[in-house]
Amino acid sequence: MTIDFTQQALQVLQIEATAISQLARFVNDDFNKACQLIMDSPGRVIVSGMGKSGHIANKIAATFASTGTPAFFVHPGEASHGDLGMITKDDVVIAISNSGETGEVLTIIPVLKRIGAHLIGMSGNPASTLARLSDVHVCVQVEQEACPLGLAPTASTTATLAMGDAMAVALLNARGFSADDFALSHPGGSLGRRLLLRLEDVMHTGNTIPMVPTTATIKTALLEMSAKGLGMTTVVDKHGVLQGIFTDGDLRRILDQRYDIHDTLITAVMVRNCITAQPQMLAAEALKLMEQRKINGLVIVDQHQHPVGAMNMHDLLKAGVL
Missing domain, CATH: 3.40.50.10490 (Glucose-6-phosphate isomerase like protein; domain 1)
Incomplete structure (x- = not known):
């Protein structure tokens, strides 16, 4: 029945x-x-x-x-x-x-x-x-x-x-x-990771930060991007201050403009006034920023605009933020 x-x-x-x-x-x-x-x-x-x-x-x-x-x-x-x-x-x-x-x-x-x-x-x-x-x-x-x-x-x-x-x-x-208060009593789950994790916990630091000087050519920048595997590189002046960023997307943008990658300086094609973040920013906030600005990578700087870290969406995925 x-x-x-x-x-x-x-x-x-x-x-x-x-x-x-x-x-x-x-x-x-x-x-x-x-x-x-x-x-x-x-x-x-x-x-x-x-x-x-x-x-x-x-x-x-x-x-x-x-x-x-x-x-x-x-x-x-x-x-x-x-x-x-x-x-x-x-x-x-x-x-x-x-x-x-x-x-x-x-x-x-x-x-x-x-x-x-x-x-x-x-x-x-x-x-x-x-x-x-x-x-x-x-x-x-x-x-x-x-x-x-x-x-x-x-x-x-x-x-x-x-x-x-x-x-x-x-x-x-x-x-x-607040959400931060809630996270303190839920540190073990995905919610805690999303609410408590900061960029300093997931960003690449030290020699793993892709970085070239302003005197570098496009070729040098591409080699640095390939070596570091973040799909981008930072560009800094002689004092280590961030001047711009160059990404895989920027490379695709300039492909039909016939630049000589051996002689053209990276400063000619890099993005100036790029979006940056601070190490203390919550990873969840960084994710929202990246989604809003439609970017895949983020440079983390100190108060003097020296790059202290770099990360991309894959890093957030591995950390369980996505």
Whole structure:
């Protein structure tokens, strides 16, 4: 028997989309108070929940932590057996329970009160015990679960996760959290490479920089380009100051102009006032610059316009920036 799963899947997506769209009514003064409580806290955010709410709590804690709000997950069951020692009076606890009556969550609230930690309750029942005992309650109520039996948490967990994302991003913006800040907590992946890598980390330096003097001929420049393999060469004066650049593209441009490569000086065909960059420039910014100016190579100079590095698109590709 062939079963069409698509109709049920579409119905689930519609129910969950509706649940998220209706959350806007709960982004209110209580939401603002919860965010302000976290913003003013000198400690961390501890997120806790049981079962499926625990999985959602774990992800919310991870999102907070990666967007500038120090946070971690504490299992409420384990909290009653020693893990409450992780929580201090300076911390804010976000307790998640769809019903607001989860026993393991309610059990630790008196201890949290005694410690002096602030409590944000997040549930689908604004009249619940959790809502009543919390300093601030953020409602995540949904009209129906996507589960046809109304038993498995589906729309409710989706709504809770979305509300957690909303809080994390609101706090990110309030803190002025930047892409550089984000990269510092993600150094291991491609995102970290794109955001943290600087030209000084990938550029060719020293004798590997293609370089000829202004007295060089086109032939000498071509030999230097071939030897260094970057598809270009810098041209410098007797003081080592950059005067121009000559690339493979420039060579193609002059082929029909009948230059004598043995006698013509490179200064006659080089590009003056070429685009340069500094060693501290982010590789991602350099990539954007090269794409905008439609160039394949870049010369890196110091404050005195001495070439200190050179690179091309292939170097960015090898570094994982592209």
